[in-house]
Each structure stands twice: as C-alpha cells, then as structure tokens.
Amino acid sequence: MPRVSYYPGCSLEGTACDYADSIAGVAKALDIELVELPDWNCCGATAGHSINHRASLNLAARNLALSLGRPQPVVVPCALCFNRLRSAQAELAEDLSQVTPQIAALGTDFSQVEVVELNSYLSRPEMMDLIESRKVVNLEGLAPVCYYGCQGQRPPKVTGHPRAEDPQGMDRLLKRLGAQVIDWSFKTDCCGASHAIPRPDIVFTLVGRLYGKALEAGANCIVTGCQMCQANLDMYQTEIAKSMGREVYLPVLYFTELVGLALGLKEAPGWLKRHLVSAGPLLSKTGLPRQTWERL
C-alpha cells in the first residue's frame, strides 16, 4: 500500500473542494495513504513570486522543511503549488542566504524532498496498472482533450518534466480507462490563471481560443489536473461562448473524477455536481450507468 505525503494547498480547502474530495475518494479506493503535511502553509502562489521574492522563497522553504523525514514523495495536486515548491527547491540548492532563521531551524536539506505533481504520480506505469486493475466501468463515449496548463511542466529545468511541450500522463491514463482521448496542440497553452480576477478580458480571450481548438479537434469535454485551469474553463463558459458568438458545451472535469467514475465510486456524481457546466447531458449520452448522471 503506497504511503505518500500530501500537500493540498489553499484552494483545495475552498473553491476546489470538489477536486480535493475526488482525490480523497480515489486514493481511498486505490489504498493509497495520503498523509497531509502537518501544518503546511500557502506556497505564495503568483502573488508571492510576483511582488515579494524573499517571502515566496521562504513560504516554499517552510513546506519543504516540513516534508523532511516524512513519507516521500510529496504529492501536490495544484500545478502552481507544485511549481513554487520545485522552483524554490532549485534556487535554495544554490543559495540559502534568504531563508529566515526560524524556517532554517526546521532543516535545510531540501534536496531530500521529492515533490511530484498528482497527475504525474497517478500516471506512473505501476499506478496506471493499479487503477486499471480496479476498473469496473469503461469510459466509453467520453472524448476528452487533456489540458495540462503551464505550471506542471514549465520550465522543464525546474519541473523535471521529460515532455514539457507535449505531456502524456493523463492521456495515457484515460485511454487505459476506455476514454477516446483526442490529441491536440493546446494541452499546455496558458488559460490566463489569476488574471481572471483583475483582467478577465485576457482570460476570456485565452480560454475562448482553447474552447475553439478543443471543439475543432472533436472533443466533447476537457479534462484537467489543475484547479486554476478548471475554474477558468468552467466558471465563465456561458459568458465566453457569448463573446465568441457560438455555442460551447464542454464540461471541464478533473482527471481524478474520471478515475472515480471508472472505479465505479458512488461519490463521483457528487463531485461532478459542483461544477458550473453540468456534465449530465454529456454523460447521459455515454455508456456510463444511469446513477452516475441522472442527478447532475
């Protein structure tokens, strides 16, 4: 039974609680023990690295220090948290001078920590074998494009990603669960991330482009492993479609939700219900059992 550390990050305690619940449900069904990092703190996110580099380094450093001597790897579902922890790790390997004494007292041998993004972790060959061995439902009829976003892959020097411009993890995993995964060229194109608040116009342009390309590729849904991407693609879909002057119906699902559906988990419809674009009309046209979609 795999036992790993788990760093959820702030948004999984809030607006991305649907993602958090799907991760907990899937981990339980797979007998993966997620040990939450005790008293973890915010990674600093975009705000931290944008306007306070020193604080950003220290926020990540404290989480890395808390990971010392804990189960490895440290699995991170949020792409941005993952990137912040890895970036700080790279910078701190060269220079520890900016770490505050209180945080340095927790330990500074950060090279001992293995930070892994959740979708990379669950698409390791042995994990895919495990998931497939417990599959009870085929995801037939689902034709997703996998959308990875930015922070899990780039820059590869920091993330260690072997295929930063064309990641395959979720594609491979979902194919093995029976989905007709569609290849497209926009899997790592930016959604605009936190610009959604101060400059929604930028996010609307970027997300509109992604919708257009997903539909052009023949997808009937978008699957992601980043709650920031999920929010930007799901929350404003009606408004963005209107500004594009076309109809768009693309449910935006977490890959963990699809794993949950394939494992036949009863809680899965409850996670899907919390998105703004209902997956009901899509799932009702697939071969998935009625109870997975009738209340969506």
Added chain:
Amino acid sequence: MADQALSAAAAASPPEGAAITPRSDFMKQCQAESGINLAACYGCKKCSNGCPVTFAMDLHPYQVVRYAQLGLPEKLKGCRTIWLCASCQTCLTRCPNEVDLPRLMDWLKEAVLKESRPIEEKKTALFHQLFLREVKARGRVFEGSLMTRYLLMTGGAFGPEAMKNARLGLAMFRRGRMKLLPRGTKNRAWIKGLF
C-alpha cells in the same frame, strides 16, 4: 549608489526616436540582484512568438530584455507588460540561452512597488497585495475574505459588475464551494519577519 547612478541614467534617457547610448549599469544591477543573465539574449524573439499574452501587452517580451540591456529602466517600470505576464514560463522553456524572462518581470514589479512608482495595472498589483495580506494574517489564503476585500476596493461590490459577481458567488455557495470560515496554520510565529 547604484540607485543614484540609475536615476541619472534615466534622466539622461534620450527622447523618443533619438539615438541611444547603451549603458550596462542597469543590466549589472539586475544580474547581481536576480541572477538573470540578460547579456545572453541575442534577440531571436522566440519568447515573443510563444508568449500567449502579447495581444494585451504594450512591450513584447523581447523588448523588455532589450530595454534592460540598453539601460532604460524607466521604460520598463512604467509599462503594462510586466504586470500582464502570466508567468506561464513558455518563454523561458523555449529560450535557447535560458534567459529567465519571467523572473525579470517579477524583479521589475517588485522594484516598481519598492520605489512607490505609478502602477500601470493597478488591479493586478492590488490583487497580489491582498493575496499576500491573507498569507501574512494566517499563513494560508482564505478566498472569501480575499475576494470580498478585492471587490470592495475595486468597485466590483457595487458597480455594474456587482450583480454578475453576486450571481457567481451564489452559484459557488450553492455548490458548497464557498467556505465561510478561514483556516490557517496553527503555528504562526514563522510568519514574523517575512513580509
């Protein structure tokens, strides 16, 4: 000392269209403080061809590097581009010489705030500041108070956007995605001296 030299350089910035005498002091200061090797850029513009946000920018990413190389910080600290960069890291990933452009954008934003200069994208800067205020208060971010403060300070709570924001907020609340109580780290001694 360095600051004085830089403001002297800025005062000496030639008017639009006039010849520029490159100065390396700004590039040296940037490298010393941020570790970015700006001299490595030879202007291939891969950064700008791959950048997803150029449509909204007033300077293209390669121009940011070029102005820095020429020693014209005023141009950079007064532009929108540094605030509009989405930190997507595409430029750095594709740069043949690994010029850390996203880090340069961050270093410039931090300088603008430190020097209390006018900010071209005020809402973006405010959002970052309010976000860090959350972290400073309890070690984690509580989206409820972050968004409330932001909307109150930018007019989104009363203006024409208010109904739209309220509908979205209600939709999130109904789905159990809007939490009412903040969580934070138990230990908060570590936050002291960080901001």
